Amino acid sequence: MKIGLFIPCFMNELYPDICKATYKLLKNQGLNIDYPLSQTCCGQPMANSGCSKDVKTLAINFVKTFKDYDYIVAPSGSCVSMVKEHYAEFFNDDKDFNKVKTSIYEVCEFLHDVIKLENIKFDHSFPYKVGVHNSCHGHRVLKLATASELNIPYNSKLKNLLNKVNDIELVTLRREDECCGFGGTFSVAEEAISVAMGKDRIKDHIDSEAKIITGADMSCLMHMDGIINRDKNPIKVMHIVEILAGVRP
Template identity: 35%
Template structure:
């Protein structure tokens, strides 16, 4: 994805942290995020030198490589008014763990904190920072929403996506039982403990089917891909999409795991 901006000279200059999974597997989420931000009056920039947030290395205990990645991210993004990510887990890494990572570092501690203060998850930024209460989108059908762990527990994101989804014309939102329970992905967790991960996602897939919804939505692509994989293996015809795609009204592309 390349740099883009709307023409409002006085608009907030927002840098989009695309995330690895969006860039490699679901670029449509990035374009949906840009549309939502521009519709809210932001000038959006997508720095082409951005890399991973460092979360896989961090969760594996590799602090030195994480710091090297974090320094590059901070240098790339610290010149913008805001940094927005369409992912609760990546946003939490940037906002919560970067300051901890550089605690006591005389050169980087203040820079990490100043950077993290600018970071928001996409839906939270729209509602909590910009004050957006509704979107101009039309999507027919029913949907249910899964609260990803990092967004919910580290960033307090729960009501924000539901508020905006309630404004989507034609969409009926059905609450998912145990919506706040982990889907079993957990980044490297699903690789280290595949049997436990599968047991967790099996329960989540059951709840999704019980909801009766046409679509499953969430704010983290890793969770969505994990749940979609399980639903597909069980032969469940539920469309799985990132919440940004629905809020932007950009559902022409096939759902996650769908055929072109």
């Protein structure tokens, strides 16, 4: 299979080491990975701000860039959700878009559901207590974990992958699927509410004695990391691909 690696624009600019860890993680599974240089923003920030006309140009470019890949994989649930859920209005049942829509995966979703859990092995050790933050898009749109309001047995694709890492200890949070308060431009328009929600989310991890907060969306982790650094909290954030790729804190 030929896989196109989609890297969100803010991660490319602010977190290049996590982008490299994503590539390393996929290459470690023996996969054929390509990084198309014509890619750019998926348009999510503009969509969140109501600038839908600006999104169309980016959507067309995205489909043109990735239409020939068997799979498209990205380390961001919210960006994947943007493509899958909000591009259709710009394409009139276009075959290229339909292919892209069904071919794009968040990286944990791809490893768990396409490569399959039983085919994945990690040889490295990560001897830390880790709390998993389920971002809203990944959790309820991509179904990376079971939403608590469904009142059915809980399952988390992120935890299933992390449990294959040697010596890791996953903590149980009081609220497994609570929002961190980031919400893209919500954190700018409603700063006070956003920060309060972030502090609550961090406290839940600290109270559970986690040393690391991980998740599949760097935007959420970035939001919490800013609060952690400002408040000097005794905890760190790491994107899940770093842990799965063998990066130490």
